[in-house]
Amino acid sequence: MMPELSLNVLDIAENSVRAGATLTEIRVIVDTASDRLTITVSDNGCGMSQEQIEHVTDPFFTTRTTRKVGLGVPFFKMAAEITGGEFSIKSKLGEGTTTSAVFGLSNIDRMPLGDMAGTMSSLIGMNPDIDFIYSYERDGTGFELDTREFREILGDDVSLSDPGVMTYIKSYIDENTEECGGTV
Amino acid sequence: MKSLAELAALREKAKAEVNLRNNGEDKTRVVVGMATCGIAAGARPVLAAFIEEANKRQLKNVMITQTGCIGICKLEPVVEVYVPGQEKVTYVKMTAEKAAKVVTDHLINGQVVTEYTIGTEQ
Numbered sequence: 001m002m003p004e005l006s007l008n009v010l011d012i013a014e015n016s017v018r019a020g021a022t023l024t025e026i027r028v029i030v031d032t033a034s035d036r037l038t039i040t041v042s043d044n045g046c047g048m049s050q051e052q053i054e055h056v057t058d059p060f061f062t063t064r065t066t067r068k069v070g071l072g073v074p075f076f077k078m079a080a081e082i083t084g085g086e087f088s089i090k091s092k093l094g095e096g097t098t099t100s101a102v103f104g105l106s107n108i109d110r111m112p113l114g115d116m117a118g119t120m121s122s123l124i125g126m127n128p129d130i131d132f133i134y135s136y137e138r139d140g141t142g143f144e145l146d147t148r149e150f151r152e153i154l155g156d157d158v159s160l161s162d163p164g165v166m167t168y169i170k171s172y173i174d175e176n177t178e179e180c181g182g183t184v
Numbered sequence: 185m186k187s188l189a190e191l192a193a194l195r196e197k198a199k200a201e202v203n204l205r206n207n208g209e210d211k212t213r214v215v216v217g218m219a220t221c222g223i224a225a226g227a228r229p230v231l232a233a234f235i236e237e238a239n240k241r242q243l244k245n246v247m248i249t250q251t252g253c254i255g256i257c258k259l260e261p262v263v264e265v266y267v268p269g270q271e272k273v274t275y276v277k278m279t280a281e282k283a284a285k286v287v288t289d290h291l292i293n294g295q296v297v298t299e300y301t302i303g304t305e306q
Contacts, residue, residue: 002224011223072220118228125235126218126250143185153191158198163239163248168191170232175186 001075004114005039005103008076012041012099013123013132015072019045019097023131024123028116030138030184035105036085037113037184042098048091056089076101083107105184113183117173120145121166128160136177138184143176145169201244211247212291213266219253225260226279233280234263237287246291259305265290274302 021043055061062070083104091097259276
């Protein structure tokens with residue numbers, strides 16, 4: 001069990017990276033009216049076969065050959081389902097994978113979203129050659145970060161893995177989240 | 185909205201510093217384990233602490249990267265430090281505070297923080 005949802009996101013998005021994705025989109029939508037928090041991670045990686053999809057939420061299934069357990073997806077699924085939410089994973093070989101988790105926003109068992117800025121700066125900084133989109137929307141107001149836009153500003157002079165850039169990404173997300181009514 | 189102008193300023197700053205950098209193989213590598221086990225045990229704040237310290241102290245010859253599960257999940261967060269020409273040092277059960285000490289003692293002053301290493305733990 002992860003103490004905050006942003007850690008689940010980091011873990012799930014690492015799967016996208018390993019699937020060879022060149023673009024991974026992470027979208028967080030908070031909707032107070034319907035009492036729902038929705039987190040979607042979608043990528044254009046290698047996708048999964050039907051057999052893999054069927055087993056992906058089984059903790060004793062993993063594509064690794066080094067050991068027999070894989071807890072990332074089961075953790076994320078459990079975190080959603082204990083709040084009365086839903087979890088789904090859709091994938092097509094050669095096209096990509098979309099993981100979607102819906103949480104009961106005010107449910108007492110819902111873990112806090114946590115440090116999404118830390119998750120995104122780690123993801124981007126540790127994988128500077130691929131692209132990420134992060135969007136956060138709370139009751140109609142939101143913002144989006146697109147590394148392709150950042151890359152254009154930085155040119156060839158500075159990598160997204162530069163510690164100064166990673167620090168900037170973190171504060172970019174933190175400050176814009178505050179402007180959209182804060183985190184949940 | 186936070187301004188993107190700050191990002192452009194980072195580029196200008198980096199351009200000015202480009203001559204001071206060494207791009208060779210002589211960089212020290214800091215590798216943080218970031219699989220499910222590492223993340224659950226608190227690897228992200230450890231990684232963030234290394235980045236923050238490296239940024240604060242403007243360490244140009246240090247490269248911070250991540251890896252998957254190293255196979256010693258019960259000792260996570262695990263950090264490996266590769267100084268060129270020296271034996272690899274494995275730090276275990278790391279925290280952000282310990283990371284800051286590893287930066288000052290090991291990366292800057294060349295003194296391995298023995299009390300955090302796997303040899304001391306086991």
